[in-house]
Amino acid sequence: MPRDVSSPAAPGDTLRARKRAATRLAIRRAAIDLALEHGYDNVTVDMICEASLVSQRTFFNYFGSKEGAFLSGAKALPPPDVVRAFIDGTGSSVFADLFTMIAGTVVDIDANLELFRARHQLIHQTPELLNQEKARIGETEDAFAGFVMDRFHFHGRTEADTPDLEDEARMVVALVFGAMRFVMQKWVAGNFTETREELVRAASGLIQRITANEHWP
Amino acid sequence: MPRDVSSPAAPGDTLRARKRAATRLAIRRAAIDLALEHGYDNVTVDMICEASLVSQRTFFNYFGSKEGAFLSGAKALPPPDVVRAFIDGTGSSVFADLFTMIAGTVVDIDANLELFRARHQLIHQTPELLNQEKARIGETEDAFAGFVMDRFHFHGRTEADTPDLEDEARMVVALVFGAMRFVMQKWVAGNFTETREELVRAASGLIQRITANEHWP
DNA sequence: GCATAAACTTGCATTCACTGCATATTTTCA
DNA sequence: TGAAAATATGCAGTGAATGCAAGTTTATGC
Structure with a gap:
């Protein structure tokens, strides 16, 4: 083989x-x-x-x-140096940093746009494939959750202080991936015209709005 | 058949x-x-x-x-009247209301605790099954996102005002499900001892902490 | 009760995804 | 160029899944 x-x-x-x-x-x-x-x-x-x-x-x-x-081939994880930069990052917002890192990686995509779009269409009209794709994304989320944990640790936060630190990491990732999904959708729907900056700005606004206007239980 | x-x-x-x-x-x-x-x-x-x-x-x-x-059988959606109550709900926090609704439904689980735990163990040690289970959960999330949309509409929010309303709904659900996962994990790990109220309180605190302490991009 | 319908179970034959292994065929490189 | 490494293929077999045409069991009307 x-x-x-x-x-x-x-x-x-x-x-x-x-x-x-x-x-x-x-x-x-x-x-x-x-x-x-x-x-x-x-x-x-x-x-x-x-x-x-x-x-x-x-x-x-x-x-x-x-x-x-039928499924997207590459693993879509950022190169190690980018990950390291994220982990050691001094940025005040995990959300912002994580979002930027993911956006930089994911929007790289296949050189072959036509094939990419055809596959996208097919996956989204085939439940079987869509599930598989979601599973793939889930695995990617796990990896990023690991990075967030590393960052927490690097900044001195431990499970000793915060027993549910890992849950926190997972939720951060879940939220950012939600925003990513939003970005990808808009990008595909808009025929891939927007620039990365525009997309990031839109997604960022969305997160902000959701969390700002809420009363918490 | x-x-x-x-x-x-x-x-x-x-x-x-x-x-x-x-x-x-x-x-x-x-x-x-x-x-x-x-x-x-x-x-x-x-x-x-x-x-x-x-x-x-x-x-x-x-x-x-x-x-x-091998996978959990029931669809785990709340009964229609509960859903309706959620949609028409006047509660100021979608998060709180959604969380309460889901908690009330999901923690119902199989009468047969032993089988439930055996299945849980098996699924979490079998990647193949875990992926399937995640896909199932994903479908459930879609359903709940629909309910959130209905609630938005009921309260007068439309796509005309907020073009990315659906994305907002999905993110709300993603966050709440993150909290749910946390709850379930603790529940299983703790040998099913905690009361529902305790779990809900813990998860609620987690969400609050995450979103409160963040600087947004 | 009993006959008849309806629900349920089964066997059989078949298709299709997938794997291991042995055997070509092609590419590399000293 | 000729041996070694990398790829491609054929073949035989396993196991999941489906349709169809019987059986067998449970429900129902009389």
Whole structure:
């Protein structure tokens, strides 16, 4: 099976790597096009293989499962130095810093806009895939919750002082991801025209409004 | 196939209904016990069927999928009148009202505590099941977001005034569910000893602390 | 009570996702 | 170029899931 099946195409890369990327892309394209045409459930792995000219075995070498060919590939975690900067960050607002970090990472997206949009459409019209996607996002949230915990610790907050510190971290992440979802939606709906700054500003306003105008129990 | 396969056992109910409930429970028990012993992936549907004395076909009549036998059964939505009360509610805090409504519903849980705990343990040690469970929770969140929207509308807030009203609703729900998760965790960890009031108070304090001490971007 | 309908269970055959293993085929690199 | 490493493929098998056409059990009207 391939050594690293998920690396994106690098221009001046070795032949092997470029072929790998091409195969990967061909399978994805075929999968998504077929599913948009016939519906996810009516597409078999064999159909995808035939359309993309690979054997079924190769398909499963690239994507461990049928769903794998349809979901976004990259792990979407920020590079380690960015994470470190966040953890050691002196910014007064965890929300602001976290939001900025995530926005910088996530909005990077696939170079291939057309494929990205096709996949987005497909996922959002296929409950099965949508659930998987949500699960993926959930895992990402867990990772970010870990970063927030690290930041708390770095700033001297411990479970000794605050027993439910981890819950606090999770809630912060949940809220920021809510805002992210909002951003992504607007971005997709608006045909990807807004700048990152505009989106961040809008989302930020939303969080502020919600939390400011509330009476707490 | 059974007419309504998911109804819980009613004491003075017809023989048929009681048998249905018994079969359902037997399958669940067998499934969870087997998985706790051998691991989810090493348990086949046939093994469950043999242990619970039903045919494979019957298994799939009851639970549409293998996973179905392991996940919590009920939809866990509050009864319509409670929902209506929430929507028309005059309470000044959506958070407080929503939290109270959810707490009242969710903490109801299965009559069978032992089975509940066994399932909980199994799910949290099986990534596959955990993802499914999260997806289920996600769907529930969607439903509640709908209720919050209805409440907004009822109180005269419209998308015309606030274009991102739905995002606001989703974030409210996300936050409250974060608190709920916290509550559930404490409840399970503490061997189900705390009263509902204690839990609600703790979660409420958590939300308050998080949002009060923040500087917003 | 009993016959008949309705609800429920089962067996069987089939499709499809997925895996392990052995065997080509291609790419790399000394 | 020729051996080694990386990929691709074929094949056989497992297990989940579904439709259909019987059986079997429970409910109901008389």
